[in-house]
Amino acid sequence: SIRAYHEKVIDHYENPRNVGTLDKKSKTVGTGLVGAPACGDVMRLQIEVGDDGKIVDAKFKTFGCGSAIASSSLATEWIKGKSVGEAATIKNTHIAKELSLPPVKLHCSMLAEDAIKAAIKDYAVKQESLE
Ligand code: FES
Numbered sequence: 001s002i003r004a005y006h007e008k009v010i011d012h013y014e015n016p017r018n019v020g021t022l023d024k025k026s027k028t029v030g031t032g033l034v035g036a037p038a039c040g041d042v043m044r045l046q047i048e049v050g051d052d053g054k055i056v057d058a059k060f061k062t063f064g065c066g067s068a069i070a071s072s073s074l075a076t077e078w079i080k081g082k083s084v085g086e087a088a089t090i091k092n093t094h095i096a097k098e099l100s101l102p103p104v105k106l107h108c109s110m111l112a113e114d115a116i117k118a119a120i121k122d123y124a125v126k127q128e129s130l131e
Contacts (some may be wrong), residue, residue: 005066006033006100012070017077020059024045030123032115036107041068045115046081049123055079055087060115071095075112076081088120097118 006014009104022029039113041064048057058076062069074095083125092109097100101109 003011008074009067009070009099009101012073012099013066014072018059018073018080019061021061022048022057022059023056027086027126028123030119030121030126032118032120032122034111034114034118036064036068036111037108039065041065041110041111042106043068043072043111043115045072045075045112045119047084047119047123048083049117053083053085055082055084062111064111067099067101067105068111070099070110071101071112072115075116079116084120084123086129087116106131 024031030047031044033044043060043062045060045066046058047055050056058080060072060076062072078090090113092113095109095112096106
């Protein structure tokens, strides 16, 4: 039941932060699209990186469970203002702890960690192709 969920999950689920889309074609935008084989849920997370290497914007769209939506919402809040390197150190365990996710929902937070990493990788590949 929904009552089994921590209030922070419900808050992010009901008022998700940073839902939306950034221009995938932009050289300053990195897009991560990941799926969880266990449940079929899908998460897209995008970052926009400024000249100083800091993440100036982040957006997500998650087609999945409430915990995955909350995890991606929290992830976008956390990575905004961080450098790409700092964002890469965010672990699913940090997200799961903040949201008090139960063990069966750990893979939902893993999706957010994977999505951050995939977005950073996409951004990095674009930068290499500019050199
Ligand atoms: Fe699979 Fe949450 S149940 S992402």
